[in-house]
Amino acid sequence: MPFDWMKIPYSLLTLFIVVNYGFFLNALIQKMGARAGRRYGIPIWQNYVDMIKNYGLRSSITHGAMFYLGPVFRLSGGVGLLLFVPTIYGSYMFSNLSFAGDLILALYFIFFGTLGMALGAGESGHPHAAIGVSRGLAQVSTAELPFALAVFAVALQYQTLSVTEIVAAQQGGFLQWTLFTNPLAVAAAMLGFLGSMMRPPFDVVIAPQEIPIGPPTEYHSAYLALMQTNRAIFPIAKIVIYMNLFFGGASDWPTFFFKVFLIYLWSAFVGVVFPRFRVEQSIRWFLIWAVPLGILSIILV
Amino acid sequence: MIKRFLALSLLVGIGAIFVALMMSYEPDASLNLTARYYAENTASETGSANIVTAILVTYRGLDTLGEVTVLFLASSIIGLVLSLGNKQNTTLRKLVPVGELLTTGKSYLAPIIMLLGVYVFVNGHLTPGGGFQGGAIIASGMLLLLLSDPLKHFSHALISLVESLSGFVYVSLGVLGIVLAGSFLDNRILPLGDFGDLISAGAIPLIYSLIGLKVGAEFSSMLANLSEMEDLQ
Amino acid sequence: MSTLLTAMTVVLCIAILVAAIVSIQVKGDKSMSIAILAAGLVSLLASVLFLILAAPDVAMTEAAIGGGLTTFLFFFVLARMRNGEREYEEANHD
Amino acid sequence: MVNAIYIIVAALGAAFLLGLLKSEKRGTAYVITLFALSVMTWISAGWVWAFVMERAAPVDFLTGGTSPPFSINFRMGLPEAVLTLLASLTGLLSALYMKDVLCALGQRAMAVLLVAVMALTGIILTRDLFNLFVFFELAIISTAGLMLLSEDARALAAGFKYLIVSQMLSVFFLIGIIFAYHATGTLNIDGMATASLGLKAGGAIAFFFLFIAVVAELKPFPANGWGLDIYESAHPGFAAIFSAATSSAVIYAVDKLLLIGGAEWLPMATGIGVITFLAANLFALPQTNDRRLLGYSSIAQTGLILAVLGQRDILGDNVLYIAGGLLLSHAIAKAGLNWISGLVAGRELPDWAALRSRPILVFAFVTFIAMLSGLPPFPGFYAKWEMVRILAGEGRIALIGLILLGLLIEAGYLFRWFGYIIKREVPAQSVRCSPFQISAIFVALASGWALGFVWGELSNQYFGHDNLLLAIPVVFALTFLLLDWLPAWVKNSIAIVGLSLFFYLTFSDYDPLRMIFAIIFLIGGAVILLASYDSKGRRIGFYPATMLMFAGLILLIRATDTFGFFAAWELLTIGSYFLILRGKHSEPHALSYIIFSLGGAFLILAGFALAAQGAPLFNIDALAQLTQPLAPWVFLLLAIGFMTKTAAIGLHIWLPGAHSEAETDVSPMVSGILLKAGLFGLIVLLMTMGKQQLYGVELTYVMLWIGALSALLGNLMAIFQEDAKRLLAYSSIGQMGYALFGLALMNHLGWLMALMFVINHYIYKSMLFLSAGGVAKRTGTRDMYRMGGLITLMPLSFIATLIGIIAVSGVPPLSGFGGRWIFYNAIISSEYRLPMVIIFLAGPIAFLYLFRLIHTIFLGQLKDEYRKIKEAPFWFILPQMIYVALLLAFAVAPGVALRRVDTYLNQIFPGGGLQWTGTEISSAYGYWNPVAIMIIIAVIFGTLFAWLLFVNRKAQKVKQFNIVYAAERPYRPETTHFAWNFFAPYRKALGFLVQPFATRFWDGVTNTLHTAADISRRLYNGNGQSYAFHLLSFVVIAYLMRMGA
């Protein structure tokens, strides 16, 4: 099979759009959270400023090879995740590199960045980094569960692992969305979603109050810039999967922006309302509320 | 008490089996297969008048050899047991006063008793009695000697010579049976002679005499060994 | 004659059994010697029984060995153990 | 040939002759004794030769000039010849062994010894009932006499107790004889048999007494306290005779008696035998005195043989082969063990560690316990196989169960003992022995192996099985015993070449499925062996064990019939046991390994036997033809057996210790390679038998659950481990759970996934174990929290671990992802939702422990004590790098291995396979392009990496403590390395799931057994009178049972 070289510029285009949208959305959500807390919040362009500043900085220290690789792994994970899933349904241009693998690939690639991040943080030698990683992994492993269960329920429902085919099956009116054809799975996935967004109440892992200088703080300058970029890409990439699997996908960019915003908003909304959990509490929470829903969704498919 | 009760109840159980055995017992009206063969053929085959002796020495000679060996074993082991442990303090035993009658009687009686023993086993194939009885009688002669003279030490060498020689010859005679007559302990290595004579019945008298000597020697050795035991407090 | 013999046998057997019971049940000072003697008596009486049962060879043997030699063996050993006599009482005092 | 009576004559003549010697001439007397025993041995050996080589017919020897019913006769046939040889040879060797004590005690002792041996041969040879009694009495009296040879003052009391019991027995014997004589009119055993004693009035009771009197000599439960006392206090030289020769002779006497009693008495023999076997083995468990333990074991073995004799109604002519095999194994082993016990100064089992100063004695010991446990290649193994086969064919399942249970218990305490020898501290008093004593043991050792060969040949001749001692892999493995004096690197080279060569010569024999296993076993084994070059010195015992394991593995995949399969299974079990036992602290773990493995093996044995329905040769493929109601049971037994090896949850408790405590290069072997044997078994099972239902339950469905639970709990337990190798071991449980799950799915993709796991697990688990082992070797600890920051010191180990954990976790782009992908495709088509969910839960958990593995060892803070350590040895790194290359290659081109298997699986599961178009792999549900994934990720990763490198080209490495730490700079690495109890929140939340339920359960089982045994053995209170009570109770109970039956 000859490789279609045009895929590369198209993918880069997708990447560009998503990065920008990610920066925008991050700031927007942050602002909304601040307003809900009767604070003023950051300017919308603050993230751009930070990123540009960080990219401009030159660090003169490193903790070793893995320290380098941490952000690299991280960003590769985010970019890869985005590119392995078609962004816009029915568009050749924005189907990205999804020919390389199906849903399973995306599902497992989520861990790529997590792993790299954890490794890099570990290399820093800072105990808080390790504590954060240990908490993060513990939490993420259970937070991803309901999502994984829901994803598989959907795969079972549509008898396919191809994202495109799943989206295709949801076309023809919003009642065809998985949200309505398999509400249990969606509920489970949306609960899991809360955990993987690293927002309250599940943000003890990177909580500034708990761990004054967690993993991200050991990174600075370009390292931090890479991670910030990833922070813009990764949530969107993840939401794209949600959107495709549960909310009928998006066949054009406006729909895309709208759906992604709403899904993102959901996590922000919950985060504003609820207090923070300790890790074992959140593990229990996922196991008690989200996982059973996921199990039910699989059994009832 | 519990032990006695347990013992009794167990024995009631065993007794019940015995009763069952007795209930099923039916006395024979005529001799069975084996006994009939012996009754009919002993005289012609072995030339022995005493069927018991004939069986003991020839037909079931192997048993008898084993039996002699049992005594040999017992006396060896007794010797072995007593040779173990401390031998150094051979304290003299308090002498039991020996009666006048015994001391004078022994010098006359002992030889006669021993002769009687010899008579019994030599005539084993003709009359009741034989090697075992004769041997026991010889031993009682020795016992008399021991009783009358508690300090007397028998010549262990002599006893064991008799014991070993007679045993060895006994076994050799058995082997001769294989060589000359075809099977172990066959008495027909010697002529059967006239029925009822002292010198008859082939090797039976010879073997029985050897048995007598051996049994006598074994018992004597046991007694001698026992008499040399030390007193224990 | 047969009846007489049977009666004699019965008496003899009873005697044997009595001697045996004495032998195992006797208690007291000289109990050990009595037990040995009673056992010897059992052998001797049994040899009479053997005679009645037409087994002269066995009778001789039992008398000489069972009744005689064995009893002497017992006494030989007993005599070597000063406390052997008293043992019985101690051993069964529980 | 020489008249058999000369055996008796020689002994008696010499015994009487000894009396003629002066008591000073002990040397001469000793020579005469030896000469007489040699003559006896020689005569018997001549007869054995005549029967075996010249096929002579049995011969009767007369005495007293008359033919049998009227006089005593001896019979010499093959069994008699063998047994007299056994008795006289044991006597001869024991006489050699006891030279000192015999010479010290003089002629009388020698005479008693001669008579004892003579009596035993008499018991064997005679065909006359009363003569049997006489020989019995001789044996009893001489036994009591030979007790005096012992230095143990308590021996005298033991002898007295024995006399008490035997007095009672002789009364019963005589009652039996006279009433049997009265009923049949003969004393001849054959005559009684033809006169059918049992049918005569009173005959049954008479026989009962005969039977009881003889059987009681075999020390049946509970009337056997006296026997134990004899074993415990006798001189070991005599104990050898008592155990080997006396038991054998008496067993043969029982056999003769059963001729009279006929078939109706067989159940009783079986019953008494089995109960004794079980009770004695059970009581042996809490035993600490070595000789008493041997006594219990002897009693148990004779019980087993009695039980086998009781099965002669169905065993038929095979009884000679089976009982003979068991009997000779027992006799040789017990003689040998008793002899060895005389060389050991202490009387506690751990005192036997003294044997370590003499490797030949250790080898002898292990040979003997293998013979006792019925392991290949010894006669007991063949006997066990045939016995179970025939019993199963006749439906005597309960008996099989009891026998195998007893064997398992016995193996348990014997191997525990072996563990003491290998692992316990060597006591101050070393082994003391004379050349005579060593040579006696050596003869036993040699005859054990020789008999193994003979039984193998017989097995080949009568049942068509291969002689294990002729199988090339086994011969190759055993050769290493002879080569053990070579330096390790030479042996290692031979081993590697041997494995590779064998693969080269045979690779065309395997179908694609077996090919995968052949490659892993042979080539994979060779690769792991590279790490063994690191060992210096001679490494005594390592190579025979390793090669035995590999021999078993390779024979396993080459086996075509159930016998070959089972034999291979046991071989690999033993080999791996020795390997595992070599670890520093592996004593208890090796023990639980062997017990679980043997338990599993016995289930497999029972399963095969049940399947064969008595057929001597049963092809594995024929399992497919089994039908209800048998098939599901066979399936169940085999499946549990195999799952023991794959450490399915509940049966897994042996694995963590066994794998983690093993030596560095052994852990990858037992984890990466050995576990695959269980999977291979399961594959064979499922391939032939498919889905089975038992009481409406789909058995593969149950397996699915087990697989899922193993995956979940194995992973969960792994995350809480502090010990690196333990963590990897638990991870294996989880991985095997995945593979089991895949197989149990019973569809094309499920199997493909299982096979993918087979390959992957071999590669990454071997690699990770080597890596962790290398680190442990350098740091001297396996506790991960003691390490940290080793990445700079051991970069290659780090890379191996990094690649390993990416592969294990299934993160793209490495090969683990392929496994997961196939896995999801496999389950999407299946209906089993719940177990699927369970195995889902397991997925992310793996990630946790893997991260912990790499983080706490290589990242974080370097400890002061490890600042100077070096990279792991070259020979550890080399295979790791090979594995890295393999993983990358397999990740890009999984088709190399999988495509052929995929095609092959179409034969078993038509359809549902994968499509291989170019580099893309697709199923009915999804698709996957490993090459594309690899390239995409590499490009993204490379770009970012390059950019970062460019941007930070001037960056300097900061000092270790140059981190901000609550406004202070830490100075001690200990305080800054967060590693211990790494997943504390997880434990708080989910710790309840990893409560050691299985461990507690199995502990409970063993504790119950031990306690029960410890309480019940108090029955043997040491009082001779109580033993008399036991005997009479035994008689009464036996009678009641007999009448009740």
Add this chain to the structure above:
Amino acid sequence: MTYIALATGFLLILIGFYGALTNRNLLRMIVAFTIANSGINVVIIAIGYMHGRTAPILDATVSAADALTRVIDPVPQVLVLTAIVIGVGVAALMLVFAYKLYERKGTLDISKFAELKW
């Protein structure tokens, strides 16, 4: 007559066993066993006995020709002879053992010789 003797023999055995089971004194146990041995001898002889016949010895009154109808079964007698001798051998042996045990411990109580157990 046979039955009387048989019953006597069996009773002797039981009495002997009872004595052996209830007396703790080693010597008394041995004595009890000799009684049991006598009992078994009586049983064997009783089995061989046939009413109205004579001992199996050929002499003036019983010729070889009519032995078949006149003599009783000789076999049990042979067996008993052997049994008696064996019995005395064992008894002697036990006595010496008892003596040695007494020498070691100064007691004849069998329950004191229970070091070997379990």
